[in-house]
Amino acid sequence: MAKRSFPDGFRWGTATAAHQVEGGNWNNDWWAWERDPASGCTEPSGDAIDHYHRFDQDIALLAQLGFDSYRFSVEWSRIEPEDGQFSVAALDHYRRMVASCRAHGLDAVVTLHHFTSPRWLAARGGWVEPSTADRFVRFADRTAAHLGDLVGRWATFNEPNIVATMGHLAGVFPPGERDVAARRRANDVFLDAHRRAVPVVKGHADGRPVGLTLAMSDYQAVADPDGGRIAEAQARVDRIRTNMEDVFLEAARDDDFLGVQTYSRTRVGADGALGAEDGVDVLVMGYEYYPESLAATIRRAWSVTGGTPLVVTENGIGTDDDEQRRRYLRTALGGVLDCLDEGIDVGGYFCWSAFDNFEWAFGYVPRFGIVDVDRATQERIPKPSARWLGDVARANALS
Helix, strand or coil: CCCEECCCCCEEEEECCHHHHCCCCCCEHHHHHCCCCCCCCCCCCCCCCCHHHHHHHHHHHHHHHCCCEEEEECCHHHHCCECCECCHHHHHHHHHHHHHHHHCCCEEEEEEECCCCEHHHHHCCHHHCCHHHHHHHHHHHHHHHHHCCCCCEEEEEECHHHHHHHHHCCCCCCCCCCCHHHHHHHHHHHHHHHHHHHHHHHCCCCCCCEEEEEEEEEEEECCCCCCCCHHHHHHHHHHHHHHHHHHHHHHHHHCCEEEEEEEEEEEEECCEECCCCCCCCECCCCCECCCCHHHHHHHHHHHHHCCCCEEEEECCCCCCCHHHHHHHHHHHHHHHHHHHHCCCCEEEEEEECCECCCCHHHCCCCCCCCEEEECCCCEEEECHHHHHHHHHHHHCEEC
16 A cells, blocks of 8 residues: 655654543542532542553553653642642652653653643632733743753643633533633633743743644534525634634744644534534544544644644544544544645644543543553553554554
């Protein structure tokens, strides 16, 4: 079969988030939220997969599989357990994680905020409170100063658009608000925090890239069954994109990179979001199997940012069918190659996720990992997709 190569220097990795894998993060807003009977969460995170204590063996496994990078987040509530009180022990823990990546030949990509915030911050108003930006910049400064000489790439935020929308408009993330104005305020605070944190982190980053990651969907305008109202559907798509994506894409114009994070498409009619198209598989998360969405969002991110370098910082599939996962990844990677052929600057691909883990309100049911975890024994068991993707990474090519 023909082989299509990725460019020299293209980075291959997997990703996790602290709260989803570490276990015991009791001091953040999600730990409280997942135990609230009114939240809709299916189960609490508990010990997760105990990555906090097992990170070295986990990082070694990822290196053995063939990856050269590992993206993970630090937990703010561990580093700053109370307002203005920083834990050197926690900072040292994350420095050991970064050092472990280096020891095993992996580039460490560190995210400063991946969905969770300290309880004390939530009590002060969280992301609708303008002073939260001040506190985030202070936290970013202390963390980057402690780790900056070892980290390969920094992301200020993971999907701030999801935190703002799900927490302040849809009501399914903490604090559970359903208020259009609150979502807009949260977006504004995230944007302020990001813009101010970037130069602070860069001051400790020794020239390494600093940016953010954004949740993107391939929004598609769909005509009525009789072929009408397509213009109204497109106008609705444009309105959705404004607050979900475009304000953050515009903010990323001057950044070193933007992380594109895509899983599926969203079909939109004149009257709102539509369900799955007939004949298309629907996954456990409720959205369609649609790997072509990645290339579509890469192209849009490149266009709207005016050419900010891109990295695919999350892409994958929640499924119990690992062969379905391999097919999804193969199609998605083919789309990345198409974008590279078009001259789009895509610097790497990070599969979500390294391990089966806690999937927020869905609990442990969705299985995004390329490595299975027996949570009774904490045994790690690589899936065939992990071996396949690791081989692609080693070859830097797709057959």
